[in-house]
Amino acid sequence: MSSKASVQPSPPHAASSAAATATKIVVRAVNKTFARKNDELVVLQDVNLDVAEGEFVCLLGPSGCGKSTLLNIIGGFDAPTTGTVEIDGEPVRGPNPRRVFVFQEYGIFPWASVWDNVALGLRDRPKDEQHRIVDHYIELVGLKGFERAYPAEISGGMKQRVAVARALAVSPDVIFMDEPLGALDSLTRLSMRAEILRIWQQERMTILFVTHDVDEALQLADRIVVMSPRPGRIAEIVPVEMSHPRDVGTAEYGDAKNRLYELLGVSHQF
Numbered sequence: 001m002s003s004k005a006s007v008q009p010s011p012p013h014a015a016s017s018a019a020a021t022a023t024k025i026v027v028r029a030v031n032k033t034f035a036r037k038n039d040e041l042v043v044l045q046d047v048n049l050d051v052a053e054g055e056f057v058c059l060l061g062p063s064g065c066g067k068s069t070l071l072n073i074i075g076g077f078d079a080p081t082t083g084t085v086e087i088d089g090e091p092v093r094g095p096n097p098r099r100v101f102v103f104q105e106y107g108i109f110p111w112a113s114v115w116d117n118v119a120l121g122l123r124d125r126p127k128d129e130q131h132r133i134v135d136h137y138i139e140l141v142g143l144k145g146f147e148r149a150y151p152a153e154i155s156g157g158m159k160q161r162v163a164v165a166r167a168l169a170v171s172p173d174v175i176f177m178d179e180p181l182g183a184l185d186s187l188t189r190l191s192m193r194a195e196i197l198r199i200w201q202q203e204r205m206t207i208l209f210v211t212h213d214v215d216e217a218l219q220l221a222d223r224i225v226v227m228s229p230r231p232g233r234i235a236e237i238v239p240v241e242m243s244h245p246r247d248v249g250t251a252e253y254g255d256a257k258n259r260l261y262e263l264l265g266v267s268h269q270f
Contacts, residue, residue, distance in 0.1 A: 024174065024206050025051035025074060030083035032069055043069050045231040047083070053173075056200055056207045058221035060214065062264065066232025067210045068178050074208065075099055075176045087174065097121070099174040100167040104182045108151055108162050114138065115147040117162050121170040137165040140199060157188035164196065168203065177209040181216070193219055197244060214260045218253065219246055226263045236263050 032044040044066045051057050059067045072078040074085050076095045085092040087099070100121075101107075108117045115134055122130045138144055141161040151159055160180060167175055177196075181189045197220055200207055211217055217224045224238045238260065242252055 022053040023050050024053040024055070024087060025049070025208075026084075026086045027070075027074060028084050028086075030070070030073060030080045030085065032066065032073065032078075033081045042231040044073075044080070045233050047232065047234055049225060049234065049237075051206060051208065053206055054204045056209065056220055056222045058209045058211055058217035058224045059227060060211055060217045060224050060260065060264075061227030061232065062229055063212060065227045065229050067212075067227060070227075070232065071176050071178055071208060071210050075101060075174075077101075097170060098172055099176065100170060100172045102160075102163050102167050102175060102177045102180045104179045108159055108166070110151045113148050113150055114143055114154070114158075114162050117151075118165045118169050120166055133169050134165075137169045140168070140202070141165045141195065155188070156184050157192055160184065160192055161195065164199065168199065168205075172205060174206045174208070177207060179210050179212070181211075189216075194245075196220065201244070214257055214264070215248070217260070218256055219248075224260065226260065229265075238263070 027047055027049040030044055030047040031042070033040045033042050035041075047070060059070060061067050069078065073080050074087075074092065076092045076099070087096075109120075112120075115138065118134045118138055119130050122133060125133070135147075138147060141164055143158060143161050143165065146154060146158065151162070154162075163180070180196075181192050184192060193216060196207075200220075209217075209220060218240060221240050224240060226235045226238060227233065228235045238256070240246075240256060242250075242256070246253060
């Protein structure tokens with residue numbers, strides 16, 4: 001495979017060959033406008049996207065391009081002005097407990113221990129099942145030994161691990177991640193990136209991940225959906241066919257990185 005092969009454009013509805021063939025998410029002709037005092041703000045324009053079951057897709061673009069708005073629409077927290085979103089062949093009409101969000105701000109409760117935060121979505125389960133599930137995911141994200149610690153007693157990276165473990169504990173089939181590593185320092189961010197990748201490879205749920213970091217997208221995604229500045233459109237969908245872990249020093253990686261910067265309108269050569 002040539003170094004250019006991993007960065008060739010794919011059709012807007014193409015699924016990654018690395019992912020399962022079943023289509024999980026279908027976005028068709030989605031537009032979103034917000035009313036303002038004297039006019040309207042067009043945030044998304046004619047967005048079409050398919051995501052395969054078990055696929056890791058990054059939405060990449062500059063701040064304000066509508067990435068988070070699109071994520072909220074797909075997740076059911078907002079509605080498109082026009083257009084449709086379906087998951088598993090059913091229209092998205094609101095949030096679903098099988099589809100969970102992980103945000104940049106962690107979203108964990110400061111008055112609850114690590115264990116109790118992870119158990120939040122399991123209160124209707126029998127106690128022994130709660131313990132089995134929570135203990136499993138606390139160990140999976142590397143927090144064993146910190147079960148009784150409180151958020152004020154742990155680092156930012158550990159708080160984000162709590163948020164990821166809580167999301168995984170409810171056995172979601174889709175996880176939406178909205179710049180979940182944006183508040184972390186660079187070293188912790190690298191560590192958490194590797195952890196998210198490891199967990200995804202083990203659990204194989206569908207992930208939609210919003211970022212404006214080119215390296216983050218290249219390190220994680222099966223495909224990268226590059227969005228234009230507002231009004232947000234899909235400028236191109238870039239498949240990333242390099243195997244994990246991805247070596248940032250290869251010509252293939254450098255070509256892919258240059259291509260993404262080109263699509264984002266940034267002149268940068270590596």
